[in-house]
Amino acid sequence: MNKTFSLFRTRQNPPPPVSPEGEAPAPANGHMELAGPHFVSSRSDGCLHPSGQMSDQVSACPGILSACDITKTYRKAAVEIPVLKGVNLSVQAGEFLAIVGQSGSGKSTLLHLLGLLDRPDEGTISLEGRRIDNLAASARDRLRNRTFGMVFQFYHLLPELSTLENVMIPLMISQSVWRYLRHRRENIRRAKEILELVGLSHRLKHRPRELSGGELQRAAIARALVNQPRILLADEPTGNLDPATGREILRLIQNLNRQVGLTIVMVTHDRTVAEMADRVVSLVDGRITHQDFARA
Amino acid sequence: MYRWLLCWRYLRTRYIALASIISVTLGVATMIVVNSVMMGFTHEMENRLHGILSDIIFQSRSLEGFPDPDWHMEQIRRVAGDDIEAMTPTVVVPGMLNYQVGDTWMTRPVQIIGIDEKTQGLVSDFSKYLQHPENRRQLSFQLREGGYDVVDHQADGPSLPREEMALAGWEHRRRMARMKKMLLEIERSEKASEASESLPANLQDPFARAAPQEPALQFDPEKSQYTGIILGIGLVSFRRDGQDHFLLLPGDDVKLTLPTVGTPPKIVSDTFTIVDIYESKMSEYDSNFAFVPIRALQQLRGMIDPSTGKGYVNAISIKLKPGADMNKVRDKLRAAFAPQYYAIDTWRDNQGPLLAAVSMETAILNVLLFLIICVAGFGILAIFFMIVVEKTRDIGILKALGASSGGVMSIFLGYGLLLGMVGAGVGLVLGLLFIRHINEIADLLGRITGHRVFDPDIYYFYKIPTIVDPWTVGWIISGAMMIAILASILPALRAARLHPVEALRYE
Numbered sequence: 001m002n003k004t005f006s007l008f009r010t011r012q013n014p015p016p017p018v019s020p021e022g023e024a025p026a027p028a029n030g031h032m033e034l035a036g037p038h039f040v041s042s043r044s045d046g047c048l049h050p051s052g053q054m055s056d057q058v059s060a061c062p063g064i065l066s067a068c069d070i071t072k073t074y075r076k077a078a079v080e081i082p083v084l085k086g087v088n089l090s091v092q093a094g095e096f097l098a099i100v101g102q103s104g105s106g107k108s109t110l111l112h113l114l115g116l117l118d119r120p121d122e123g124t125i126s127l128e129g130r131r132i133d134n135l136a137a138s139a140r141d142r143l144r145n146r147t148f149g150m151v152f153q154f155y156h157l158l159p160e161l162s163t164l165e166n167v168m169i170p171l172m173i174s175q176s177v178w179r180y181l182r183h184r185r186e187n188i189r190r191a192k193e194i195l196e197l198v199g200l201s202h203r204l205k206h207r208p209r210e211l212s213g214g215e216l217q218r219a220a221i222a223r224a225l226v227n228q229p230r231i232l233l234a235d236e237p238t239g240n241l242d243p244a245t246g247r248e249i250l251r252l253i254q255n256l257n258r259q260v261g262l263t264i265v266m267v268t269h270d271r272t273v274a275e276m277a278d279r280v281v282s283l284v285d286g287r288i289t290h291q292d293f294a295r296a
Numbered sequence: 297m298y299r300w301l302l303c304w305r306y307l308r309t310r311y312i313a314l315a316s317i318i319s320v321t322l323g324v325a326t327m328i329v330v331n332s333v334m335m336g337f338t339h340e341m342e343n344r345l346h347g348i349l350s351d352i353i354f355q356s357r358s359l360e361g362f363p364d365p366d367w368h369m370e371q372i373r374r375v376a377g378d379d380i381e382a383m384t385p386t387v388v389v390p391g392m393l394n395y396q397v398g399d400t401w402m403t404r405p406v407q408i409i410g411i412d413e414k415t416q417g418l419v420s421d422f423s424k425y426l427q428h429p430e431n432r433r434q435l436s437f438q439l440r441e442g443g444y445d446v447v448d449h450q451a452d453g454p455s456l457p458r459e460e461m462a463l464a465g466w467e468h469r470r471r472m473a474r475m476k477k478m479l480l481e482i483e484r485s486e487k488a489s490e491a492s493e494s495l496p497a498n499l500q501d502p503f504a505r506a507a508p509q510e511p512a513l514q515f516d517p518e519k520s521q522y523t524g525i526i527l528g529i530g531l532v533s534f535r536r537d538g539q540d541h542f543l544l545l546p547g548d549d550v551k552l553t554l555p556t557v558g559t560p561p562k563i564v565s566d567t568f569t570i571v572d573i574y575e576s577k578m579s580e581y582d583s584n585f586a587f588v589p590i591r592a593l594q595q596l597r598g599m600i601d602p603s604t605g606k607g608y609v610n611a612i613s614i615k616l617k618p619g620a621d622m623n624k625v626r627d628k629l630r631a632a633f634a635p636q637y638y639a640i641d642t643w644r645d646n647q648g649p650l651l652a653a654v655s656m657e658t659a660i661l662n663v664l665l666f667l668i669i670c671v672a673g674f675g676i677l678a679i680f681f682m683i684v685v686e687k688t689r690d691i692g693i694l695k696a697l698g699a700s701s702g703g704v705m706s707i708f709l710g711y712g713l714l715l716g717m718v719g720a721g722v723g724l725v726l727g728l729l730f731i732r733h734i735n736e737i738a739d740l741l742g743r744i745t746g747h748r749v750f751d752p753d754i755y756y757f758y759k760i761p762t763i764v765d766p767w768t769v770g771w772i773i774s775g776a777m778m779i780a781i782l783a784s785i786l787p788a789l790r791a792a793r794l795h796p797v798e799a800l801r802y803e
Contacts (some may be wrong), residue, residue: 109797117696117796138700145698156693156800160305170697172298180297223697 064263065114065231066090070123071286072109083109085286086123091231096257096264098277107267107283108235114265115148115233116140145174149224153236155216157208163219164204167191170227194222198252214245221252225262232256234266238273250276298694299703303710306683307718313711316679317719319672320776324723325730327665327772328764332731334658335768336761341654344578347421349643350384350613351622354629357639359389360557361608363601368612375632379620382418385609386411387593391554393531393586394565397543404531406586408554410593410609413437419615425450425576426526427461428546437524437589439571441466444546450577460542469547469569473517522549523592525568529575530583546570552586556598557608564596669776673783676715680708680787691791692799705792712784716777724773731762 072084083106091097101107112118113125116132125133132143144150157166168191172180180187195201198218208216217237224232234253238246254276256262266277274280282290306313354372356362365385373380387410394403413435417423423432427445430436442465448455463471532544544550549569555561568588576582594600594607601608616625622642629640644651684691691704730737738749738760 112797115696117800141695141698141700143698144696150696152696152800156689156696158302158690158693160302160309165301169298169694172301173694173698173703175297177297177300 063090063095064093064128065265066126067110067114067120068124068126070110070113070120070125072106072113072118072121083286084113084120087283087286087288089114089281089288091263091265093230093263094257094261096254096276096278097266098274098280099265099267099283100271100274100280101267101269101283103269105283106286107269110283111233111235111265111267115150116144117150142174145170146227147230149227149229149232151217151220151224151232151234151237153239155208155213155220155240157216157219157223159208162205162207163195163200163211164188164191166208166219167195167222167226170223174227191222191226194226195219197225198222212245213241214248217241217245217249218252221249221256225256229262231263231265234264236268237266238268238270246273298699299707299710302707303714306707306711307714310683313676313679313683313715314718316675317672317715317780319675320669320716320719320780321723321726323665323669323672324720324772324776325727326668327662328724328727328769329730329734330661330665331658331768331772332727332762332764333734333760334654334661335763335765338651338654338658339763340761341578342651344421344576345647345650346643347424348576348578348581349646350419351616352614352626352629352640352642353646354612354614354633355639355641356610357637359555359610361387361599361610362637363608364604364606365609365612366606371632372612372614372629376625376628379616379625380614381617382415382615384412384415384419384613385590386416386611386613387590387597387599387608388610389554389593389597391552391586393527394551394553395544395548402543405584406528406531406552407584408552408586408588408593410590411587412590419613421576422574425574427573427575431572437526437571439466439469439521439524439547439569444572448575450575456539458540458542460545464545465547467547468545469521470518472548476517517549521569521571522567523569523589524571525550525552526572526574526587527570528582528585529573530579531586532570532573544570546572552588554597556596558598566592566596666775669779672719673779676712676780676783677786680712680784681790683711684708684787684791687791688794688799688802691794692796692802695794695796696800701792704794705788708784708788708791709781712781712788713777715784716780719780720773720776723776724769727769728764731764734762735759 067087067089070084070087070089071082073080073082075081087106087110089099089110099107099110109118113120113133116125116135119133123133124131127143127147132140135143157163158169161169168187171187171191175183175187192201192204195204198221200215200218200222203211203215203219208219211219217240221232221237232253237253238249241249250273253264253266257264257278264277266274268274279291281288284290354368362368369383369385372383389408389410391406391408392403393406394401396402411422417435423435426432426435427449428440428443429445429449430440430443432449442462444461444464446457446459446461448458527544527550529540533540533542535541547570549567551565551567553563553565556564574582574585574587590609591607594609599608600606614625616622622644626640626642626645633640694704695701742748
């Protein structure tokens with residue numbers, strides 16, 4: 001596992017190590033250049049409340065990723081369904097956070113908002129104190145590509161591509177055609193390393209339909225990790241797996257957190273799954289109601 | 297990069313999309329074939345028209361013509377001498393041709409054209425269309441001993457030989473004359489009804505009774521001929537299944553009947569001996585034209601001024617030097633000569649309606665075929681919409697992984713472009729192959745359907761002429777690809793607009 005240390009930024013060494021290829025890694029401070037109003041945090045949870053009053057929600061230390069007073073409402077045929085009703089959440093760098101909630105509690109929506117797949121109706125999402133939810137589309141695309149890694153319940157691999165190609169998609173997205181072709185070998189090597197890390201190096205040429213559920217999720221994790229993200233967002237990563245395979249996947253995720261120091265936010269409805277995390281928060285009826293430091 | 301990878305994979309895994317561009321392929325192939333064939337025909341036709349007509353035709357508006365062609369040619373040369381290569385005077389008059397086939401006299405309307413045998417060949421391709429090699433070199437209105445072409449010298453492929461032409465010439469004339477003499481003798485001796493019975497051998501030959509002449513004492517048809525005439529091949533033969541059957545051959549005699557000058561015109565007629573056959577492969581001309589020496593026609597019509605000995609002519613055909621501007625010369629001449637007496641046109645003006653009709657036909661065909669490709673475009677649109685719906689989740693994934701809306705859009709635009717390229721490329725290959733083997737295909741279709749696709753009885757060509765113009769092909773291909781791209785714009789926009797969360801939830 002030693003070499004995996006070179007692939008990820010560690011908790012202990014905030015400045016990112018130069019990747020083994022010598023190529024500048026996805027810039028850790030890429031988001032620094034991003035424009036946007038800067039909210040100077042005056043509160044412990046990193047939120048600046050519009051009224052200036054302290055939120056009555058539970059606060060945490062300002063973290064790498066934080067959500068302030070998030071509300072989100074879906075409209076279905078003129079009926080408004082409020083999903084999130086003012087969520088405050090802060091994720092610390094290097095933390096493994098689990099969000100637990102019943103289905104329909106809005107936990108996936110929250111994860112999508114954190115991962116910039118959607119925009120909150122109200123409230124802000126901040127990355128290291130900088131607001132990111134109102135950025136231009138291209139900047140959001142860049143953050144999704146380089147800063148966040150996404151893992152889904154249904155794996156969501158592209159059926160036309162092999163495992164290796166699926167893992168390389170984020171690299172292809174971040175690089176222009178010429179750059180990609182110039183660094184092709186390097187890219188392939190990196191994807192292979194990641195696949196080895198998740199234990200899939202024997203399935204490089206297989207199509208997704210030829211893989212088992214556990215293998216699919218490993219491939220999806222490899223894809224999420226290939227661009228050296230700072231935060232891994234996992235949406236029910238074990239929801240579609242049998243308990244034994246689910247445990248293996250969880251152990252893999254846990255190892256990523258423990259050994260590499262990757263910040264992980266996982267959403268699940270299963271308390272036993274959430275037990276694996278450093279910290280567990282509960283989402284009930286669109287609000288964070290309970291904080292539970294499983295390993296505090 | 298992922299765009300190209302995905303385009304390529306979609307192309308290789310979605311056969312339904314390939315099915316949707318079959319109509320593009322067929323449209324492109326058909327357009328290429330139709331344009332090549334039309335262009336081939338047009339080119340062939342223009343060549344022939346031009347060859348028949350010379351560059352500029354200086355005509356009198358009256359059938360009476362104008363006097364003193366030499367003076368006119370002098371004036372023309374004075375106006376536009378630098379551009380003129382050659383000129384020849386002609387007399388044109390409508391008339392009737394009579395000849396005997398078996399026992400029956402046949403009458404055909406003809407355009408009688410008096411030509412100058414020395415200069416006619418200089419202004420147009422006239423001599424190329426004759427059947428005797430010597431006449432092609434230098435035209436003569438004297439009957440040749442023999443040696444007329446048996447194989448069509450203009451055919452650019454295999455053609456059925458014209459066996460009867462081997463007999464043509466003086467030999468044919470002598471044989472006919474001897475038969476005629478025998479016939480007269482037998483008629484004289486047996487006097488009446490058994491005559492037909494006694495000559496079974498002769499009756500088998502359709503030419504046995506051709507060319508009857510009044511028994512002129514001083515004229516021996518075995519040794520001498522009347523004034524020479526060159527008839528269009530459509531007047532002397534008919535074609536069945538690609539084989540020409542001749543009613544008359546060089547050596548036979550025919551009668552011409554025509555109006556004289558003067559008011560009211562009188563009718564005169566004279567006997568001529570066929571010395572060659574004219575085949576321009578434009579059926580309109582081949583079944584209408586009869587060429588005679590200009591002097592003989594002028595005399596027959598009374599067009600010679602008795603005081604000066606100079607003849608009247610109807611027209612002067614002018615050939616320009618290569619590179620000369622036809623329209624400019626025409627305009628100069630129009631300015632110099634009184635328009636109420638003289639009609640001065642280029643060959644294109646002269647055949648304007650025909651050429652315009654052909655180009656109109658080509659344009660309409662192109663519009664129709666292009667509409668077919670447009671219809672194919674809607675097929676692509678529908679299939680693409682289905683593919684976008686099918687790929688909704690994948691689009692969501694790509695967006696979740698950081699792909700921009702523009703990137704997602706370009707996947708489908710690129711896919712459309714690739715499909716268009718494949719469709720147009722296959723169409724191009726099919727079209728070119730079709731053109732290459734068009735005659736074999738026409739034969740095959742004819743054999744299968746029992747109906748000749750390309751009937752040489754009508755067209756006087758043995759093969760379908762084709763010209764592949766690279767520009768036209770380029771336009772067709774880029775047009776087809778344009779349509780494929782246009783058809784993929786709407787689905788691509790839809791894909792780009794998909795909301796990632798909704799796309800991911802889509803099952």
